[in-house]
Amino acid sequence: MINKDVLIIGAGAAGMMCAAEAAKRNRSVLLIEHSEKAGKKILISGGGRCNFTNTNASHINFISDNPHFCKSALSRYTPDDFISLVKEHNIHFHEKKDGQLFCDDSSKQIVEMLLKECSESGAEVITDCTVDAVQKNDLFVVETSQGTYTSESLVIATGGLSIPKMGATDFGYRTAKHFGIKNTGIHPGLVPLLFKNDFTETFGELSGISVDSYVSYGKTGFRENILFTHRGLSGPAILQISSYCRNNDSISVNLLPELNFYEILKNNSGNLSLLVNFLSEYFPKRFAQVFCEKYLPSKSVNHLSEKEVKDISEKIHDWQIIVKGSEGFNKAEVTCGGVDTDELSSKTMESKKVKGLYFIGEVVDVTGWLGGYNFQWAWSSGFAAGQFV
Numbered sequence: 001m002i003n004k005d006v007l008i009i010g011a012g013a014a015g016m017m018c019a020a021e022a023a024k025r026n027r028s029v030l031l032i033e034h035s036e037k038a039g040k041k042i043l044i045s046g047g048g049r050c051n052f053t054n055t056n057a058s059h060i061n062f063i064s065d066n067p068h069f070c071k072s073a074l075s076r077y078t079p080d081d082f083i084s085l086v087k088e089h090n091i092h093f094h095e096k097k098d099g100q101l102f103c104d105d106s107s108k109q110i111v112e113m114l115l116k117e118c119s120e121s122g123a124e125v126i127t128d129c130t131v132d133a134v135q136k137n138d139l140f141v142v143e144t145s146q147g148t149y150t151s152e153s154l155v156i157a158t159g160g161l162s163i164p165k166m167g168a169t170d171f172g173y174r175t176a177k178h179f180g181i182k183n184t185g186i187h188p189g190l191v192p193l194l195f196k197n198d199f200t201e202t203f204g205e206l207s208g209i210s211v212d213s214y215v216s217y218g219k220t221g222f223r224e225n226i227l228f229t230h231r232g233l234s235g236p237a238i239l240q241i242s243s244y245c246r247n248n249d250s251i252s253v254n255l256l257p258e259l260n261f262y263e264i265l266k267n268n269s270g271n272l273s274l275l276v277n278f279l280s281e282y283f284p285k286r287f288a289q290v291f292c293e294k295y296l297p298s299k300s301v302n303h304l305s306e307k308e309v310k311d312i313s314e315k316i317h318d319w320q321i322i323v324k325g326s327e328g329f330n331k332a333e334v335t336c337g338g339v340d341t342d343e344l345s346s347k348t349m350e351s352k353k354v355k356g357l358y359f360i361g362e363v364v365d366v367t368g369w370l371g372g373y374n375f376q377w378a379w380s381s382g383f384a385a386g387q388f389v
């Protein structure tokens with residue numbers, strides 16, 4: 001049996017950050033990963049360029065039963081702190097838009113940077129190691145395929161359920177349950193949505209077409225593209241809203257967020273064009289045809305009644321679509337929900353019930369928007385725990 005001060009399970013973004021930080025405090029640290037290599041999700045992130053943070057990150061960009069929980073960790077390890085680390089390692093990056101920072105070259109650089117931070121601070125990383133059992137006596141006892149380890153602190157950094165083929169497991173939620181720690185409900189987030197009724201029959205043929213929109217659910221909305229797919233809708237605005245809505249909820253799509261289509265139609269009351277041709281001036285032609293065929297009268301603009309003008313502008317500005325489901329964890333970028341934040345200290349990420357047990361990263365009920373926020377939560381929560389384990 002080998003004893004360490006700190007055992008961390010899961011060598012993803014949060015686990016590697018925590019391991020390096022704890023080792024910098026001269027704690028003996030072992031980071032256990034069941035996949036053949038560390039940081040597999042980092043490697044595939046941001047289209048291979050890793051959107052590693054967002055310079056605008058604040059608590060409003062995160063979803064949680066307790067929206068205040070993430071504040072403390074985010075304020076103690078900020079996007080600027082991570083940017084400094086990236087610069088120290090001579091990794092070149094650029095802002096794509098709205099504060100989203102990506103590597104110029106490859107996500108691989110971020111994994112290499114974190115592994116270097118681990119090795120230089122003395123944290124040991126083992127891969128291809130499965131954890132068979134976790135117990136707590138005076139110390140934590142972790143039985144693995146590579147031997148039994150004991151430790152004073154145990155950190156669960158095993159992430160969420162999205163993309164099982166990248167190594168995702170429910171280990172974190174099971175471990176919480178094993179120690180009597182509550183989980184919230186979980187569901188796929190940042191995921192393409194599927195819709196009720198004949199949506200696919202009608203709009204499936206538009207696969208590949210995107211439309212700049214404002215998509216909202218309740219008071220939450222996102223101004224981005226929607227993208228038609230063979231099965232439903234994707235694109236940034238849909239991915240964002242997917243983290244908020246559930247099956248049978250109705251989302252609203254404003255297809256011309258910058259304009260007032262009622263006024264436009266009124267100002268064109270003498271226009272002899274067919275409505276479908278008129279709409280094609282504002283939308284991709286194929287979309288205008290399918291949308292018109294499905295919802296709008298086949299008339300010229302000058303023949304529209306007041307009621308029709310009102311109905312058409314309502315459809316364009318508030319297209320209500322009922323969610324039937326999503327593409328699920330196989331396609332989701334994140335898992336919404338997780339270990340209940342009421343169970344954890346927001347300062348240290350330690351369990352309030354089980355001394356020495358910590359949860360960090362995506363396994364916790366803190367889910368970021370699309371745009372680098374999820375990695376920032378991984379760095380911030382990993383750093384926070386790293387100061388106390």
Ligand SMILES: Cc1cc2nc3c(=O)[nH]c(=O)nc-3n(C[C@H](O)[C@H](O)[C@H](O)COP(=O)(O)OP(=O)(O)OC[C@H]3O[C@@H](n4cnc5c(N)ncnc54)[C@H](O)[C@@H]3O)c2cc1C
Nearest residue numbers: 010012013014034045046051159167171361362372374375
């Ligand atoms: C396709 C895709 C693209 C993404 N792009 C971005 C992006 O550009 N920007 C952004 O901010 N976020 C992005 N995300 C989200 C981001 O990757 C995650 O939120 C982040 O990786 C979470 O970090 P984590 O350390 O908590 O979990 P992970 O990075 O998932 O790490 C968990 C680790 O634990 C390991 N593990 C799991 N179970 C066990 C077990 N039983 N025993 C041992 N090890 C285990 C896993 O193999 C993994 O290495 C993306 C996600 C996906 C799926």
